[in-house]
Amino acid sequence: ITILEVWPFSLYWFFLLKNKGSPLFAFAPDGVAALPAPQNLSVHSTNMKHLLMWSPVVLPEETVYYSVEYQGEYESLYTSDIWIPSKWCSRTEGPECDVTDDITATVPYSLRVRAILGSQTSAWSILEQPFNRNSTILTPPGMEISKDGFHLVIELEDLGPQFQFLVAYWRREPDTKEHAKVVRKGGIPVHLETMEPGAPYCVKAQALVKAIGRHSAFSQTKCVEVQGEALPLVLALFAFFGFMLILVVVPLSMGQLLQYSCCPMVVLPDTLKITNSPQKLISCRREEVDVCATAMLSS
Numbered sequence: 001i002t003i004l005e006v007w008p009f010s011l012y013w014f015f016l017l018k019n020k021g022s023p024l025f026a027f028a029p030d031g032v033a034a035l036p037a038p039q040n041l042s043v044h045s046t047n048m049k050h051l052l053m054w055s056p057v058v059l060p061e062e063t064v065y066y067s068v069e070y071q072g073e074y075e076s077l078y079t080s081d082i083w084i085p086s087k088w089c090s091r092t093e094g095p096e097c098d099v100t101d102d103i104t105a106t107v108p109y110s111l112r113v114r115a116i117l118g119s120q121t122s123a124w125s126i127l128e129q130p131f132n133r134n135s136t137i138l139t140p141p142g143m144e145i146s147k148d149g150f151h152l153v154i155e156l157e158d159l160g161p162q163f164q165f166l167v168a169y170w171r172r173e174p175d176t177k178e179h180a181k182v183v184r185k186g187g188i189p190v191h192l193e194t195m196e197p198g199a200p201y202c203v204k205a206q207a208l209v210k211a212i213g214r215h216s217a218f219s220q221t222k223c224v225e226v227q228g229e230a231l232p233l234v235l236a237l238f239a240f241f242g243f244m245l246i247l248v249v250v251p252l253s254m255g256q257l258l259q260y261s262c263c264p265m266v267v268l269p270d271t272l273k274i275t276n277s278p279q280k281l282i283s284c285r286r287e288e289v290d291v292c293a294t295a296m297l298s299s
Contacts, residue, residue, distance in 0.1 A: 037122040038066060038095070038113050045136040047159050048209060049100050054125065056095040057115045065116040068097040069124075073107035083112065091116065106212055108132050134212040140219035141165055141186065141207045147224050150195050154203055158187030162211050169193060169203045172223060182208075200225040 038054040045051070057064045068089035075082050089097035103109050108130035115122040142157035156165050165183040169192050170176050183190050183205075195201050202223040207216040 035115050035117050035120045035122040037125045041127045043131045052099050053096045065091050068113045070102045071110040103133050106134050138216035140216050143205050145203050145222050152192045152195050152201050153189050155189045156186040164208045165205050167205045172200045172202050195226050197226045
């Protein structure tokens, strides 16, 4: 073997070791420039959204694509160490890949990426430490509280189907009990309580993820208050006068109703009315009655 035959191979490994597997100007044993592999792999995971990132391979006037594959615990133990192409990143241009849909279990996942340029492919770069989704960073949910009349209403940030929320709310007064409510879904208004005027009502919330058995810290407390204490006083006065009016009107109405129902006023027809004086009828002598009776018989 001559030095000319060994030189390209030695030069390739020199650059490979010096640049940790990603030489900018490495050469394959046949003397053809090798495509560098992506470096500095890391996973940024927040609120169950997992993003694999790496340093891009930069070649002047060339567009480099990337391919991402993953391997879960099942694949590494029971399927002959098979690697599965990522759902969204079989050929992506940017130096990042959303692997949220690929990581579906709370087990360690290995991730790897390689560069693609035309028919060339680089070596695979593998994430140093397997990623487990239970290490995701959970942040307090965003929330908006409002009042709908006297109703306390909250709307929480929609963080995805795996999230539930624990909402704590209370009337801000000394020795007031704190209430709690589990909200199953974000993005929709939820009624918490009917408020009384004159005191603020306060709310805070935290995110819960049952799949990993973890929860976020509580959000900052927000408060809202129903103004206008005079309104209930006016309503109370109206209610009082209305009640007194009912006490007066209802008995009178019931008395007239009973009178007309049990003792109705009867109007006699004209034929039954007495037109002569009742005194004349009483003073009628018996003789006159007999004469009248005799006259009627003779006729």
